[in-house]
């Protein structure tokens with residue numbers, strides 16, 4: 001079975017509520033959906049999220065990258081995944097979202113060809129995982145209301161976006177801790193907002209106040225590896241690297257220096273399954289655990305991410321909550337979401353049947 005064609009299209013994902021984090025405010029995320037078509041008429045599906053502030057990928061850059069990649073992989077045998085990824089990496093650096101979309105579609109085809117759900121192919125450790133839910137940064141009232149709403153819907157882990165002012169972060173978390181019932185865990189995403197010493201001071205204060213934070217995600221700038229390690233070494237709370245780990249080489253840096261306690265893997269950051277697997281394997285060797293995260297992505301990306309997250313023992317946490325954020329679900333098939341539990345299907349590949357509202361773009 002060889003690659004015969006690649007079609008791309010765009011879907012809009014209108015949000016129920018505006019998404020707010022330190023670097024961006026967004027109403028309607030856009031996604032590029034890729035269909036890799038074989039000479040036997042089989043179709044593999046993948047998606048690329050536009051997240052310019054994190055990966056640098058925009059709609060135009062994703063389309064530009066796909067235009068370059070397409071002629072390089074047409075005609076290659078779909079089983080030759082090494083050959084496909086080598087051809088892509090020889091063609092262009094970075095552009096991880098476009099690469100992730102093709103990678104997802106290739107693995108989807110692989111699963112379909114051999115009749116195996118991807119989660120089983122990747123390790124089959126379990127078939128479901130609990131996700132947290134992200135609480136947007138906002139006023140105290142907004143954050144308390146969203147948190148109580150999430151808890152009512154069955155979520156027990158809240159990942160709180162705290163903005164860039166560390167004192168505001170402490171105040172917000174203090175109020176949230178008092179507002180939620182026992183048994184609800186707070187996670188914090190600082191979105192690169194603090195300087196290293198400020199981060200240590202802030203996190204120690206949270207520890208002294210007994211806020212019992214599960215982890216602090218990306219307290220310092222993405223490029224500040226020494227700063228991240230400094231924070232990790234000087235607080236009790238676990239530190240999760242997010243933007244500092246885009247691809248496998250970044251992960252290696254963190255793993256070799258023990259620069260963080262945990263790594264947040266996102267297919268959009270690392271360019272898909274084949275690189276995510278490298279990160280999981282490297283991290284596992286030294287005992288660094290991983291979380292599977294996501295961008296503002298449709299059920300295609302969430303299904304892909306969940307397929308790897310459930311498959312591997314070293315993936316102990318998940319932040320795969322975007323499905324709840326969209327006004328409607330334009331993807332038929334894929335994972336099943338019951339409150340905070342994401343369950344993968346037993347269908348071959350990703351198990352995606354249809355992408356509604358797919359507007360084809362001619363490359």
Ligand SMILES: C[C@H](N)C(=O)N[C@H](CCC(=O)O)C(=O)O
Pocket residue numbers: 021051133134189242293294295296319320321322
């Ligand atoms: C949506 C997910 N829960 C999340 O919080 N992801 C962000 C990155 C996505 C974005 O801001 O577009 C994160 O983990 O920092």
Ligand SMILES: [Mg+2]
Pocket residue numbers: 189191217218242243
């Ligand atoms: Mg983050």
